[in-house]
Amino acid sequence: MLHIAGIIISLFLALLLFTKKGKSTADFILAPWLTLTAFHLLAYYILISDFFIEFPYFLGFEIPIPLIHGPFLYLYIATLTNQRNRLPWLIHFIPAVVAYLLLLGFYTLSFSQKIIVYQNNGIGFESLLSIIRFPIVPSGLIYVVLSLILLKKHRKNISGQFSYVEKINLNWLVYLTIGMGIIWLSIILGNDISTFILVDLFILFIGYFGIKQVGIFANQITDEPLVAITSGALKNHEEANDSSPLIISNEKTKYEKTALGDEQLLNIHLQLKLLMQGEKLYKDPELSLDELAKRLGVSSNTLSQVINSMEGRNFYDYINNLRIAEFKQTVILPENKRFTLLSIAFEAGFNSKTSFHRNFKKATGLSPKAFCQQEKIQLGNQS
Structure with a gap:
């Protein structure tokens, strides 16, 4: 049966x-x-x-x-x-x-x-x-x-x-x-x-x-x-599907067809920083490399090279570090004391408590709660 x-x-x-x-x-x-x-x-x-x-x-x-x-x-x-x-x-x-x-x-x-x-x-x-x-x-x-x-x-x-x-x-x-x-x-x-x-x-x-x-x-x-x-x-x-982003493990192979000069790297990196500062796209919890590349008018492979070369990290870490910086700037504001750590983290672009805690500890060496205690920040619920 x-x-x-x-x-x-x-x-x-x-x-x-x-x-x-x-x-x-x-x-x-x-x-x-x-x-x-x-x-x-x-x-x-x-x-x-x-x-x-x-x-x-x-x-x-x-x-x-x-x-x-x-x-x-x-x-x-x-x-x-x-x-x-x-x-x-x-x-x-x-x-x-x-x-x-x-x-x-x-x-x-x-x-x-x-x-x-x-x-x-x-x-x-x-x-x-x-x-x-x-x-x-x-x-x-x-x-x-x-x-x-x-x-x-x-x-x-x-x-x-x-x-x-x-x-x-x-x-x-x-x-x-x-x-x-x-x-x-x-x-x-x-x-x-x-x-x-x-x-x-x-x-x-x-x-x-x-x-x-x-x-x-x-x-x-x-x-x-x-x-x-x-x-x-x-x-x-x-x-x-050849035009789709291919996954290639070897970094040299990945960028050999899109090698950028220093001036190009600096120019695209500047555009990226201005876009992030102006529109704070990192607040979108489902932001992808492909979407961001389209906003900048470059290929996803080119943008990946810029982030790796200029920021020294991959796209995931780059975006989550911006979210952490946003969280730090927001959590210290007196008017935000009534909010919880998690609600502020979600507003910064994180989509789960696990992701927030993991990335925050990776970037700062502290848990969000320990960071707030160190900075003497009092919130409604420091979870």
Whole structure:
């Protein structure tokens, strides 16, 4: 019954994603992944219930599916975090394709012959099944590690493009990836029942957060049809997004095409300071590098170079330091004694207590409360 519930939930969540308005590219990956998971659960249920004797039509098709889950996880995270790879995405599915090709001999058998093979633990195909199953667990664990590496890079990258991280740090995907790792460990231990219970929980988790997750980067919202999941369409999609801000870890590579002279750096930096002093854009809690660059009439890559070179910090730290300075100027004013620390922090541009306390301590070495005590500032509630 639990597996039937998992199948229904998978299909329901996939349907929600297929019909979701303003779908992101990641949704076009998650929806077929959930559909595949539903089929995997269905095939497993047919096997454990011995229903395959009356319904042998799916026999053999479930065997290579575990080789597909790892690539789907990796590609889903790569898309959400905008860490595109120039290699065609379909390369990740080559092992599964090879496995299906190796099973062609089995697929050509009659239904009655397939049933006999399954009833006798794969008789006649033992060596072939061993070859196919051998890379399944290593492949799954490798993709778990690769996915965690992507998420680690993402945490570093968003600090260079956004002034907030709370809604876009994708912590839920870290837990999801660890959950995938636990599923693979369960497979190693050979407990099928616990494995598929974990899969059911995995479906609920990824479905709930996946549907809620919006595109983080400006180029991630699309309504192109699902047929885009082909090598040609994916290539076109990447080419269409070449103008979007790419995430590049190497600083030298990042700026080599937009090297600015000292005069240009000084000029853009001056414009930036005047804009911040005049309009206090840092008070927008969701200010991004891309939005600020548009206001200055420069590329986001150029602005990032200016901030890194002239301020000696990334965009996230630059904006939050301005917010802290604004907080300090505001909190000392006598007319603001009736306000709380948090309300003044929100007015300065912070969007959470955690972010405010973390960044304030990082910049000053003091907690906000300790700072107020040091400056002999009395507020209504120093929390």
